[in-house]
Amino acid sequence: MLQKKPLAAALLLALLLPAASLTPPVFAQQVCLPMPRLLTITPMGGQAGTSVEVTVAHQHVDVARELLFSSPKVTAKPVVAADGRPVPNRFVVTIAADAPVGVHDARLLSSLGVSAPRAFAVGDLREVSRAAPNNTIAAALPLEVNSVCNATATERAIDFYSFRGTKDRRIVVDCNTLGIDSKLNPVVIITDGKGNELLASRDGGVLDFTPPQDGTYLIKVHGLAFQGGSEQFYRLSLREVQGTGPAPRQDTVKRVSSFSWPPEGLSAGALTAEVEPNDDPAAAQSIVLPCDIAGAFVPADDVDVFEFQAKKGDVWWVEVASERLGMNTDPFVLVQRVTVVDGKETVTDVAEFDDIPHPIKPGDFIPASTYTGPPYISGSPDVLGKLVLPEDGVYRLRLRDLLGGPGADPGSIYRLVIRQAAPDFAVVAWAAHLQLRQNDFGTFSKPIALRAGTTMAFEVVVVRRDGFDGEIEMFMEGLPPGVRASGLTIPAGKSQGMLFVTADATATPALSIAKIFGRARVNGAEVVHPCRLASVVWAIDYAPNDFPRSRLVADVPVSVTDFEKAPASIAAAENKVWEAKAGDTLKIPLRIDWREEFNGASIQLKPYGTLFAGMKPIDLPIKATTAEAVVDLAALKTPPGDHVLAFRGISVCKHRANPAIVKMAEEEQKRASDQVAALTAAAAAAAEKAAKAPDAEKAAAAADAAIAVAKQKGAEAALAEATRHLKAMNDAVVPKDILDFLVSEPIRISVTSPPPASPPAKP
Helix, strand or coil, X not given: CCCHHHHXXXXXXHHHCCHHHHCCCCCCXXXXXXXXXXXXXXXXEEECXXXXXXXXXXXXXXXXXXXXXXXXXXXXXXXXXXXXXXXXXXEEEEECCCCCCEEEEEEXXXXXXXXXXXXXXXXCCEEEECCCCCCCCCCCEECCCXXXXXXXXXXXXXXXXXXXXXXXXXXXXXXXXXXXXXXXXXXXEEECCCCCEEEEECXXXXXXXXXXXXXXXXXXXXXXXXXXXXXXXXXXXXXXXXXXCCCCCCCCXXXXXXXXXXXXXXXXCCCEECCCCCCCHXXXXXXXXXXXXXXXXCCCCCEEEEEEEECCCCEEEEEEECHHXXXXXXXXXXXXXXXXXXXXXXXXXXXXXXXXXXXXXXXXXXXXXCCCCCCCCCCECCEEEEEECCXXXXXXXXXXXXXXXXXXXXXXXXXXXXXXXXXXXXXXXXECCCCCECCECCECCXXXXXXXXXXXXXXXXXXXXXXXXXXXXXXXXXXXCCEEEEEXXXXXXXXXXXXXXXXXXCCCCEEEEXXXXXXXXXXXXXXXXXXXXXXXXXXXXXXXXXXXXXXXXXXXXXXXEEEEECCEEEEECCCCEXXXXXXXXXXXXXXXXXXXXXXCCXXXXXXXCCCCCXXXXXXXXXXXXXXXXXXXXXXXXXXXXXXXXXXXXXXXXXXXXXXXXXXXXXXXXXXXXXXXXXXXXXXHHHHHHHHHCCHHHHHXXXXXXXXXXXXXXHHHHHHHHHHHXXXXXXXXXXXXXXXXXXXXXXXXEEEECCXXXXXXXXX
């Protein structure tokens, strides 16, 4: 079972510990080559059918050239200044009236390629953004019911909002944070007009509030440890709701665990619904198998009981989705056989179903002493298991949420599916990560932003459904020119494989939306499923400083750039399929292209995957332009077939960013400085004009002077940002020791069966 409560306690402890106790160790080098990242987009969303001006903040981006979205219904254009030049980091986002409501991914495009994503929400309610401090009851920002407010938490303070409530008219208050990539762990409290607490959530849950009388009510929002700042953002929604069903929630990004839901062919809505009361055997809900039931864990400690008839030897597969639907739940299923003798009921436990196990454990790909990987939680506390019934008769299924005590989220929903075997699979991939020492590592968002000559490695894992045990082949489509992909097949019965994406050394800048697939034969038929891609939400240099999180991304953009090239490239000397007979020794010459300086005397290259895991590592001397991979097929017991071999080594290069970024930053700072000078002069002239204006014209002149001062202050802020950016670009071109994977291009190997032995000669 997933240990959620200990993790939550650890997170709270980390938030409350003094900052001095979290000081990271000093490393001799950074980890991971610079990759473009979109840090924040403000405001964090907009209403369908409107346009909104946004400001972006980023990392490892020279110039934010374009703002891109995962939905074609959301587009952006740069804000243009009076001189016709784009205003740095500001865009006008246009949201079509028919844009899908939900969370979409926003990304920047820069000289290094496409950035890691940041959530951008499209809603159906009126949108506002907080423009002034609201840290007292007197300064509470009035909000209309059926609206959303975009804001950032105020450090060491409480944000106050007010709204008019009508007696007995239900209001749902939802403070969306983790669901839109925020770092904020919010506390949300509803009070009366004097500040007396009426309802509270201290874990970011939804507040379902029915006003006891007409009047003004307050909402208080603050961080769990009163943290604040630009990365502690939230969307606070107030929605009037009819009826008594589960409280509606704002849409959120998808957890990595949700990649395994729904099963192929499942209808969008359940075929039947849970009927309350069904909390004890006397009120058990009668069902017929197969079944597809929608329900909710309401109220706290709810246990839903279902009964069905079955025959001896019947085999069913039981699946429950709740955590994968975005709920903070841990479903548990107990199946019991019910017998009645002389009017006395006896129940016998038949099966228990708990968590879907993680397909991969830390260290499965590389020894744990060098790698454990980021927290891509691809298993789930949901249920998926096989039920074999021992006798004819009546069976009782009890479904509950192990986290569903008094503090549980109200209205946590679930979907219960009991079906005959439908063998299938679901796959998810993420970029491989590097660890410095055991339990002492950073996690990084890694967009598929390829430098020419780079090979990027991805781990792929599978959740197998209903007994499917076959091998799965990974492949990609829709890659930019000069980019190709190869995969290590997920072997039969195994849970992990690899995918490699390579950009040719001669590739030119390009961007495309690619797709990843897994292909297998299921019951004799070819089955192809899309593979979801996951990413770390926030880059973390030192794990104990923060709690790493990851999520699925909406699409798979792939970019390639020649603005910078890979520090080094390793490939087979010839681009061909290397052929050998089973049991032979295959020698593959390698070529190495070095483009930057590297530390140390050599790099040890080890093979990826399990098929070639027994190979002796290659000791590659720094600056050596050739090497040889010796593949002893007999010792490795490599079976006949087509295989992919790739190597990885941990290396430290002295990376230096392209100096062109400094020149571009200098030009931008000069433009900003000239703009400040011009607007300062204009503001001074407007002030002088206002001072000398006749009484009849004084008010208009004063207004013009105020506008001029506002423009001046805006230009000064832009100059400050341009100056900060120039410093960052100057810092970037100073050579730095950066530790990262050096991954070879995948090598294709074809192993054929040896010819049959000749019969012995007759005497």
